[in-house]
Amino acid sequence: EVQLVQSGAEVKKPGESLKISCKASGYSFTNYWIAWVRQMPGKGLEWLGIIYPGDADTRYSPSFQGQVTISADKSINTAYLQWRSLRASDTAMYYCARPRLSGAFHAFDVWGQGTMVTVSS
Amino acid sequence: DIQMTQSPSSLSASVGDRVTITCRASQAISNYLAWYQQKPGKVPKLLIYAASTLQSGVPSRFSGSGSGTDFTLTISSLQPEDVATYYCQNYNSAPFTFGPGTKVDIK
Numbered sequence: 001e002v003q004l005v006q007s008g009a010e011v012k013k014p015g016e017s018l019k020i021s022c023k024a025s026g027y028s029f030t031n032y033w034i035a036w037v038r039q040m041p042g043k044g045l046e047w048l049g050i051i052y053p054g055d056a057d058t059r060y061s062p063s064f065q066g067q068v069t070i071s072a073d074k075s076i077n078t079a080y081l082q083w084r085s086l087r088a089s090d091t092a093m094y095y096c097a098r099p100r101l102s103g104a105f106h107a108f109d110v111w112g113q114g115t116m117v118t119v120s121s
Numbered sequence: 122d123i124q125m126t127q128s129p130s131s132l133s134a135s136v137g138d139r140v141t142i143t144c145r146a147s148q149a150i151s152n153y154l155a156w157y158q159q160k161p162g163k164v165p166k167l168l169i170y171a172a173s174t175l176q177s178g179v180p181s182r183f184s185g186s187g188s189g190t191d192f193t194l195t196i197s198s199l200q201p202e203d204v205a206t207y208y209c210q211n212y213n214s215a216p217f218t219f220g221p222g223t224k225v226d227i228k
Contacts (some may be wrong), residue, residue: 035217037165045157045165045208045219061216062122100170105212107155107170114164 002026004034004096004112011118012086019082020115022096029077030054031102036070036081039114040092048094050105051079086119093117123147123211125220133228140196142223144209149189153213156185156194159222160205168207169194201227 007021022034035050049060053072060070072079079096094115097108124147134140144154152172157165167176169185172192182197196203204227209220 037219044206044222045159045210047210047217047219050215050217059215061218063216095164097165099212100167105153105215105217107167107176107210107212108157108165109167109170109176111164111166 002098002110004098004110006094006096006112006115009116009118011120013121014085014087014119016086016119017082017084018086018117019080020094020117022079022081022112024077024079024098027098028102029072030074032098033103033105034072034079035097035099035108036068036079037095037097037108038064038092039095048081052103053077053079086117088119088121090117091119122216123150123214123218125209125211125218127207127209127220127223129223130221131224131226133226134199135228136199136201138199140199140203140225142194142207142225144187144192144194144220146190146192146211150211150213152188153211154185154187154192155210155212156183157208157210157219158203158205159208165208196225199225199227 036048038046048064051058096112098110099106100109154172156169159165173185
């Protein structure tokens with residue numbers, strides 16, 4: 001079964017760093033892009049960026065470039081989203097998602113369960 | 122960057138009604154358009170890709186159409202389990218922006 005399993009909920013203080021994970025199973029991790037999507041409380045879906053684990057090619061939304069870092073460790077089939085210095089406005093649910101087709105940008109048919117990040121002093 | 126808009130932002134309809142949601146891209150994206158359904162507290166679910174292709178397992182009352190800049194999602198006969206927010210998404214070129222969503226509930 002194709003699955004993306006994300007790390008658990010996090011509660012952090014402003015200024016702290018954080019790295020959340022998305023572990024893939026059931027398919028060839030290096031052959032599919034993986035994207036990260038943000039959903040702030042009560043709001044819509046926002047596309048943060050995407051990485052191709054095979055060669056670490058990474059694209060960011062201009063709105064999030066420099067605010068987050070996307071990476072992947074193909075030895076353990078895991079993608080990451082990290083922050084160097086969290087802000088209260090980073091409070092949101094974060095999803096990882098995989099496109100339908102290998103090696104291509106496409107609609108996301110596989111989603112992780114989401115990781116809730118709460119940033120509060 | 123390509124901007125996506127949706128209308129209406131919300132709607133209320135009766136069970137059995139035909140419901141249509143519109144999505145517009147700020148520039149042509151061919152048919153690189155997906156529709157997702159997100160029920161409250163749940164993970165988004167892919168309904169339609171390539172503007173009009175139904176994802177496996179999705180009920181046939183859902184359909185999509187359009188190309189270029191204008192797209193529609195239609196629910197032919199609204200069911201109680203269709204209460205959700207629906208999002209369109211461009212996947213023609215990065216950033217793969219989502220529309221702001223259309224919230225659908227039962228009258």
